[in-house]
Amino acid sequence: MTFHPTAVIAPDAKLGANVRIGPFAVIEEDVVLGDDCEIAAHAVIKRHTRIGARSRIAEHAVIGGDPQDFKFAPGCISYTEIGEDNWLREGVTVHRGSREGSVTRLGNHCFLMAYSHVAHDCTVGNNVIMANTAGIAGEVVVHDKAFISAAVTVHQFCRIGRNAMIGLSSKVVQDALPFCITDGNPGRARGLNLVGLKRNGFSREDIAALKDAYRMLYSRVPLEQALAAMSGMGSAPVKEVAEFIAGSKRGFAHPTR
Numbered sequence: 591m592t593f594h595p596t597a598v599i600a601p602d603a604k605l606g607a608n609v610r611i612g613p614f615a616v617i618e619e620d621v622v623l624g625d626d627c628e629i630a631a632h633a634v635i636k637r638h639t640r641i642g643a644r645s646r647i648a649e650h651a652v653i654g655g656d657p658q659d660f661k662f663a664p665g666c667i668s669y670t671e672i673g674e675d676n677w678l679r680e681g682v683t684v685h686r687g688s689r690e691g692s693v694t695r696l697g698n699h700c701f702l703m704a705y706s707h708v709a710h711d712c713t714v715g716n717n718v719i720m721a722n723t724a725g726i727a728g729e730v731v732v733h734d735k736a737f738i739s740a741a742v743t744v745h746q747f748c749r750i751g752r753n754a755m756i757g758l759s760s761k762v763v764q765d766a767l768p769f770c771i772t773d774g775n776p777g778r779a780r781g782l783n784l785v786g787l788k789r790n791g792f793s794r795e796d797i798a799a800l801k802d803a804y805r806m807l808y809s810r811v812p813l814e815q816a817l818a819a820m821s822g823m824g825s826a827p828v829k830e831v832a833e834f835i836a837g838s839k840r841g842f843a844h845p846t847r
Contacts, residue, residue: 752769
């Protein structure tokens with residue numbers, strides 16, 4: 591383990607093997623850092639935070655801070671859980687849960703670029719990318735391999751589907767469908783994320799089925815009828831889209847009419 595002499599580390603912090611902590615970094619009480627983590631200069635790891643192995647926290651990031659929620663009680667014990675192999679760049683902020691025992695979660699292999707923000711009680715999956723200054727509000731759910739472009743804002747309680755892409759500077763106010771591009775202010779459905787699907791090894795058959803489902807979903811076919819047809823198409827990704835829509839509470843993004 592390598593600690594700079596100016597770093598401040600709480601006595602009860604649990605640090606794994608080969609952890610490196612830079613100048614003026616702060617590690618508060620009840621923090622757990624996995625093996626081979628790197629905490630850069632001036633980064634702050636707040637109380638009740640767990641960070642998995644091989645994760646890197648860049649300069650001036652603040653992880654596990656109190657939520658920006660008027661309902662939050664200062665004495666509340668809530669948590670931030672960061673998985674393994676994550677890279678959180680300069681100025682990133684992740685806030686802990688807003689209720690007693692609640693958790694803000696970030697999965698594995700995520701890349702949060704400079705000044706991006708994850709609010710209280712969010713659940714972020716694996717292999718998620720958030721570009722510079724992107725921000726997700728409280729209780730947002732981001733599924734695996736989503737790409738959130740720079741300067742995007744995501745409204746509280748929204749969901750971002752698996753392999754979705756959110757375009758530059760978009761304002762997402764409804765759920766963004768899996769495998770699709772959502773773009774604009776407000777965010778509108780802009781077709782399938784074909785580049786992402788091909789890069790992630792989706793078969794031609796599944797991509798063709800997703801195209802058919804997309805056309806049906808945004809046609810004049812009643813939604814219930816479209817979802818029933820999608821569930822019976824025999825394509826796992828199409829079924830995933832149908833189930834995602836069925837679980838929506840805010841509605842989902844539509845194309846521009």
